[in-house]
Amino acid sequence: MNQSATENVYLPKIAVLDRVVSEIPEVKTFYWRFEDPAEQQAFQHFRPGQFAQVSLYGVGEFPTSLPPSPTEDETFFTVRQVGSCTSALHQLKAGDKFAVRGPYGNGFPMEEYYGKNLVFVAGGIGLIPLRSCIVYALKNRDKYQRIQIFHGAKTPKELMYAPALHEWEQTPGVECYLTVDRAADGWAGNVGVVGTLFKKPGVQLPVENTVAFVCGPPIMFRFVIKDLLEMGFQERNIVSTLERYMKCGVGKCGHCCIGVAYVCVDGPVFTYEQIKKLGEDI
């Protein structure tokens, strides 16, 4: 057997929590950095759409997407409190330690999309993984044609990354459309599921030379895909990122395997053409 020194891919590195920002109910953003600056520097080279494994002392480890763009200086996770690990993370305060390993997965091939129109469709916390691509695209604005952002939430209070949304709404060259399922708090914008935005007067989605990023709950995903296909989008020009139960993140534990794909190493980013062939519910 080969005696060469192998890196321990399961070994997380210590990270320190800088600060916590509440986003929407049950969802917080955790700004952190590695204790070891060399680790931090190595980690910064992630691609939009990749993910990391986060370890909480005494609880366990969970996979989470990377909402920052590699063009940003700060590293952070935006996490909804759902299970034991995410609840433990929500208990942490600035200065607390946890551990991180990654980045993992294929990520979105943002360079391949140079010269194209980008359409982002995010439902609820589906905006978390897409935030990375949006910020990356805006940083490299001249590399892309039109940029459209469609974001829907249940209520106005649940619109993700509200300050960023307002900024994108004001940014020239970005078309940002928001909608909520139920209006409240003096909401004057669109009411309805995210797909209703596509049919609004004045909204026109480019279909040719366009990549559509779709991320959100399963029901939203199905309807948006249907809408996009009806508009004439090619299945290979619709991309998404899948979520699965994962233990290792490196293609060994087997939990995230769908069809022939290990979501952690072959994904989590797939085109709709690929997703259809995997043959499992999204």
Place this chain on the structure above:
Amino acid sequence: MKARILHRADVLKIVDLLRQQGYEVLAPFCGRGRDTCFEPVTDQNRDQIQIHLPNPYYPPKRFVFPHIERLMKFERDNGAIRIEPVYEEGKRAIFGIRSCDVAGIYHLDRFYLGRDFRDIYYENHRKNLFLVNMVCTDVERDINDECFCVCADTGPAAHDHFDLQLMDMGEEFMAVAGTPAGEALFADPIFRKGTDAHIAKRHTILDDVRKRFKTTTSWFSATVRYVSQGDILEKTWEEIGNRCLECGGCTYVCPACTCFTVSDRQVGPNEFERVRIWDACALSGFTRMAGGFNPRKAVHDRRNRRFFRKLAHYFIQRELSMACVGCGRCAAVCHGDIGMPSVVEMIRRATAEMDKNEPVSH
């Protein structure tokens, strides 16, 4: 590959030689009843090593991929956390590993040491492992009703991936070296050169043994094709799923299953350890996410998953090895009779049924 001949009375001296070289030797022993198991060899039990016996249900896979394995320790001290990996390194030899299980370990090599990431824990066990393969020649004891290595092309004599292979020829054994480490053993005077007659006898024995298998799933390769193409009816998977009791036993005894879960457990007031534990795709929680969504809830989806992962051409090509080695253990332990040979048979029958409905016209 170089071959040598040794006397029957000297066979266990190979165990002694390996122990002298610092190997912990694991060998097959009889337990109670039909039970057989691999156990560490000691001065006391050395003479009870069994050359021929039914292959133990608990596969020797555990010597490279333990059922429960410590990965790392987490220590907390005044808010600081220290993480220390835990490595186990020791020279181990498996004496009497069957050809199907040699293929199983090769499959694990391809899986854990292949693709983008190498598994250091597996590698640490594997790099110091010496395999003494015993060819199945005793048709009464070595081969049971469920064995189908002849169909999986892994036995009765492994082609490769062992260090040393032994074959019972009656008063003599033939030893074949698969690696330089195996060949180095031939320096011992118990080994002598063979003749053409020995080679001829080997072929005669193997020809005879190959005919003595009771389970010959000649449809194995056709099943691979049907599974790979997704041509198997949902109804057939449902029939298979209906018979699954969701015990996970097939996975537990499988020498080629690789899935594991990871768990953190407390071992001291300020100390946790992270362990990995064998997991099974038969179990409903295998794909359940924190929010409760389970993409593979139905039992037949999970059965489908197991056989797809084992038989799909895509994986066979990627790993250059099939995740079923024909050992027949799943068939022996399954209470619902949906071990691999039965599933192949159910798929064959279902396809015959489909053929009947095929519209044929003049």
